[in-house]
Amino acid sequence: xxxxVCVKQVPDTATERKxxxxxxxxxxxxxEGVINEICEYAVEEALRLKEAxxxxxxxxxxxxxxxxxxxxxxxxxxxxxxxxLVDDALHGSDGLQTSYALAQVLKKIGFDVVILGSESTDxxxxxxxxxxxxxxxxxxxxxxxxxxxxxxxxxxQRLTDYGFDRVEASLPAVVSVVEKINxxxxxxxxxxxxxxxxxxxxxxxxxxxxDAAKVGLASAATEVVDFAVAPPRAAGxxxxxEGDGGVKVAEFLASKKFV
Amino acid sequence: xxVVRLLPTQEARDLLDLTRDFADKELATRVEEHERDETYPxxxxxxxxxxxxxxxxxxxxxxxxxxxxxxxxxxxxxxAARWAAVAVAVSVHGLSCFPLATYGTAEQRDRWLPDxxxxxxxxxxxxxxxxxxxxxxxxxxxxxxxETGYRIxxxxxxxxxxxxxxxxxxxxxxxxxxxxxxxxxxxxxxxxLTFGRPEQKMGLHAIPTTSAHWDGxxxxxxxxxxxxxxxxxxxxxxxxxxxxxxxxCATGLAQAALDVAVRYANERTQxxxxxxxxxxxxxxxxxxxxxxxxxxxxxxxAARRRDAGxxxxxxASVAKLVCTDAAMxxxxxxxxxxxxxxxxxxxxxxxxxxxxxxxxxxxxxxxxQRLVISRHLSR
Numbered sequence: 007x008x009x010x011v012c013v014k015q016v017p018d019t020a021t022e023r024k025x026x027x028x029x030x031x032x033x034x035x036x037x038e039g040v041i042n043e044i045c046e047y048a049v050e051e052a053l054r055l056k057e058a059x060x061x062x063x064x065x066x067x068x069x070x071x072x073x074x075x076x077x078x079x080x081x082x083x084x085x086x087x088x089x090x091l092v093d094d095a096l097h098g099s100d101g102l103q104t105s106y107a108l109a110q111v112l113k114k115i116g117f118d119v120v121i122l123g124s125e126s127t128d129x130x131x132x133x134x135x136x137x138x139x140x141x142x143x144x145x146x147x148x149x150x151x152x153x154x155x156x157x158x159x160x161x162x163q164r165l166t167d168y169g170f171d172r173v174e175a176s177l178p179a180v181v182s183v184v185e186k187i188n189x190x191x192x193x194x195x196x197x198x199x200x201x202x203x204x205x206x207x208x209x210x211x212x213x214x215x216x217d218a219a220k221v222g223l224a225s226a227a228t229e230v231v232d233f234a235v236a237p238p239r240a241a242g243x244x245x246x247x248e249g250d251g252g253v254k255v256a257e258f259l260a261s262k263k264f265v
Numbered sequence: 266x267x268v269v270r271l272l273p274t275q276e277a278r279d280l281l282d283l284t285r286d287f288a289d290k291e292l293a294t295r296v297e298e299h300e301r302d303e304t305y306p307x308x309x310x311x312x313x314x315x316x317x318x319x320x321x322x323x324x325x326x327x328x329x330x331x332x333x334x335x336x337x338x339x340x341x342x343x344x345a346a347r348w349a350a351v352a353v354a355v356s357v358h359g360l361s362c363f364p365l366a367t368y369g370t371a372e373q374r375d376r377w378l379p380d381x382x383x384x385x386x387x388x389x390x391x392x393x394x395x396x397x398x399x400x401x402x403x404x405x406x407x408x409x410x411x412e413t414g415y416r417i418x419x420x421x422x423x424x425x426x427x428x429x430x431x432x433x434x435x436x437x438x439x440x441x442x443x444x445x446x447x448x449x450x451x452x453x454x455x456x457x458l459t460f461g462r463p464e465q466k467m468g469l470h471a472i473p474t475t476s477a478h479w480d481g482x483x484x485x486x487x488x489x490x491x492x493x494x495x496x497x498x499x500x501x502x503x504x505x506x507x508x509x510x511x512x513x514c515a516t517g518l519a520q521a522a523l524d525v526a527v528r529y530a531n532e533r534t535q536x537x538x539x540x541x542x543x544x545x546x547x548x549x550x551x552x553x554x555x556x557x558x559x560x561x562x563x564x565x566x567a568a569r570r571r572d573a574g575x576x577x578x579x580x581a582s583v584a585k586l587v588c589t590d591a592a593m594x595x596x597x598x599x600x601x602x603x604x605x606x607x608x609x610x611x612x613x614x615x616x617x618x619x620x621x622x623x624x625x626x627x628x629x630x631x632x633x634q635r636l637v638i639s640r641h642l643s644r
Contacts, residue, residue, distance in 0.1 A: 195321065198279045
């Protein structure tokens with residue numbers, strides 16, 4: 007089975023993240039790049055599917071050259087090879103453009119299952135799996151906390167507010183996963199050593215037959231018009247209970263339309 | 266706060282990332298509970314082995330990680346900054362593999378070493394005896410040749426992982442005098458081998474330290490490592506490496522104490538300003554930071570000499586002395602910075618202080634280190 011797992015390098019959430027004042031895109035130099043946490047769960051699930059059904063796990067990432075750190079981590083966990091889509095023309099691409107670019111690569115390299123994390127900690131769109139599925143004309147099985155494959159049938163449990171849905175589709179398919187799905191393994195030191203020898207194919211926009219006019223900041227469908235640092239949290243209102251505390255709390259909640 | 270490290274290779278940087286990630290998730294989350302309740306962290310060493318962290322300084326062709334000491338010791342330091350007892354046991358495991366890896370025959374190595382370096386089996390180091398500590402040559406435990414191997418009789422002491430380990434690097438007497446000691450790769454369980462109750466220690470509570478009573482247990486003759494009579498030579502050469510491990514553990518402990526103290530001193534306000542901005546405390550913290558940095562520089566200097574194939578025995582002793590004294594000073598001062606809170610078990614500073622004390626004692630007391638250093642000077 008040909009399993010492709012999409013991973014993304016994001017600025018470390020433990021450090022201060024910034025937007026660039028010039029083009030209002032995320033400043034990827036300002037913070038250390040780390041693998042998007044939920045992507046580790048996607049890699050783990052891909053590895054488990056491979057262990058159960060055989061085949062090969064390919065890591066696919068779109069990002070600047072320093073995203074090789076993230077590729078190496080996924081390879082160290084046990085993925086077999088990687089494809090790195092890297093091109094200055096991709097800078098500032100929004101969700102729609104990213105899905106177009108990744109879909110072009112996926113059409114080129116082929117897949118039985120594409121696995122992604124449900125969202126990234128930087129853009130937090132959570133829409134890439136749906137967009138990819140649409141572009142690839144494949145069923146999407148989103149927010150999975152369990153994945154099973156039986157022949158050409160794939161079943162997932164989709165986590166919902168009320169429990170879970172059972173969703174079934176035919177392969178090839180696109181799956182997004184949530185944190186509850188598994189416990190990602192550590193990349194063992196042997197894995198780190200082995201990762202150095204695994205093939206990483208670097209693709210430019212032209213290599214992947216991506217129309218350069220359709221990607222990048224200039225042609226993005228969305229535009230960041232302005233941004234500002236979140237104001238520091240203001241001190242809360244302190245209500246002194248003089249026998250009417252309950253009433254005052256109720257009035258406060260009513261004023262905020264909670265009750 | 267993560268220490269910014271100078272590392273020689275990308276794989277070393279990835280290894281340190283793995284170590285920090287592992288230590289944050291597997292050690293830092295459990296240390297308080299196990300150290301308080303004095304319970305063994307079941308399954309943890311298997312995980313350390315799976316992650317490849319138990320055979321790092323040994324050659325890849327033997328199943329190790331092929332890492333220089335410069336890198337291996339920084340891994341130990343990161344582990345110790347989260348959980349000293351575990352880091353010490355990892356260092357001791359590495360030490361217990363040393364005789365076989367260095368003096369074993371190819372056949373012996375092929376048979377035992379891969380599982381040891383993969384952490385599938387865990388080792389202890391059994392040199393000390395109740396009456397033979399610093400004076401290791403005074404050991405009495407006997408290994409008497411019998412038809413099927415060696416019959417072991419005597420009492421060993423202060424064994425890290427005692428009763429838990431799967432094998433021990435055991436030193437016992439096959440003859441008289443300093444050339445009458447031999448080294449064995451002893452099994453962890455045998456008829457006629459029992460262990461004392463775990464010592465009630467000041468710190469390092471999660472990993473047992475016990476005595477071992479050998480009452481005529483017979484071990485196979487192919488478990489003799491090196492030649493008969495070569496034991497003390499093997500033991501002392503292993504100790505040079507072991508001292509570096511302890512130096513790194515002590516540095517990690519000191520770093521952890523410094524981090525706690527700095528965080529607290531930046532939050533705590535007295536007389537209208539952060540206590541770190543009072544010069545009395547600021548200078549104390551500066552001295553602590555200087556002690557940690559110089560400890561790290563000292564053990565790395567010794568490690569780089571070892572990696573370069575240069576003599577490093579004197580430097581290993583200097584590192585052990587400097588790093589463990591730094592750990593004692595820095596952890597004690599961390600308690601001082603935290604004041605009354607530092608003296609309570611609600612904060613880790615008091616535990617660090619208790620843990621630091623043993624580093625000045627084991628793997629050669631700091632008095633023995635001074636003896637080693639001064640003998641180098643008098644040559």
